[in-house]
Amino acid sequence: MVTHQIEARGVADERVLAAMRKVPRHEFVPPSRRESAYEDRPLPIGSSQTISQPYVVAVMTELAKVDAKSRVLEVGTGSGYQAAVLAELVAEVYTIEIIESLATGAARTLEHLGYGSVRVRHGDGYRGWPEAAPFDAILVTAAAPIVPPALLEQLVVGGRLVIPVGDGIQQLEVHTRTSTGSRVERVFPVRFVPMTGEVRQSPR
Ligand code: SAH
Numbered sequence: 001m002v003t004h005q006i007e008a009r010g011v012a013d014e015r016v017l018a019a020m021r022k023v024p025r026h027e028f029v030p031p032s033r034r035e036s037a038y039e040d041r042p043l044p045i046g047s048s049q050t051i052s053q054p055y056v057v058a059v060m061t062e063l064a065k066v067d068a069k070s071r072v073l074e075v076g077t078g079s080g081y082q083a084a085v086l087a088e089l090v091a092e093v094y095t096i097e098i099i100e101s102l103a104t105g106a107a108r109t110l111e112h113l114g115y116g117s118v119r120v121r122h123g124d125g126y127r128g129w130p131e132a133a134p135f136d137a138i139l140v141t142a143a144a145p146i147v148p149p150a151l152l153e154q155l156v157v158g159g160r161l162v163i164p165v166g167d168g169i170q171q172l173e174v175h176t177r178t179s180t181g182s183r184v185e186r187v188f189p190v191r192f193v194p195m196t197g198e199v200r201q202s203p204r
Pocket residue numbers: 049050051052075076077078079080081082083096097098099102123124125126141142193194195196197198
């Protein structure tokens with residue numbers, strides 16, 4: 001999977017490739033989907049949600065530009081797979097999931113595979129995780145109609161927010177916090193499940 005679907009498509013960061021080789025994706029999908037676990041596509045994980053396509057997980061991880069000292073927040077734990085990939089690379093991982101059964105299941109899988117240091121919280125990630133902020137990077141793995149302001153505020157200066165923005169087909173965006181605000185870079189179109197909760201109530 002990593003050689004043919006991720007490295008061949010341009011992900012070059014050796015640390016990211018090594019992390020992707022190490023995390024057993026089949027442990028994060030339902031038993032009935034195990035045979036497909038190393039195909040480069042999203043798969044259903046219950047509650048109408050999906051584990052992201054491995055290529056997109058690798059790209060988002062690379063775009064976060066993290067190192068062994070980084071503290072990272074993920075919004076949208078899902079299966080816990082992206083959190084495990086991050087845990088291979090950084091010092092601290094915090095992850096929030098709005099569907100309780102998925103949060104509980106992901107925490108169990110992470111613990112079982114030796115990623116028990118990942119902090120999993122059940123809740124709405126719209127307001128981030130203020131007690132643990134600031135973060136060196138924040139990854140949002142559900143599509144948001146707008147960039148949640150609290151997430152930008154919870155980055156260190158130079159920190160990066162990687163987020164799919166839009167409805168339907170979304171743009172993967174990287175917002176880098178600067179001393180005066182932030183700058184944005186658009187990467188490519190992606191398709192994630194929608195971010196739910198408070199982001200849907202905020203004015204556009
Ligand atoms: N990163 C996951 C895939 C995530 S799918 C993985 O590696 O498996 C997107 C997830 O975001 C879904 O589980 C969905 O329930 C969750 N989600 C949607 N809106 C959210 C919100 N406001 N806060 C936290 N999680 C949210």
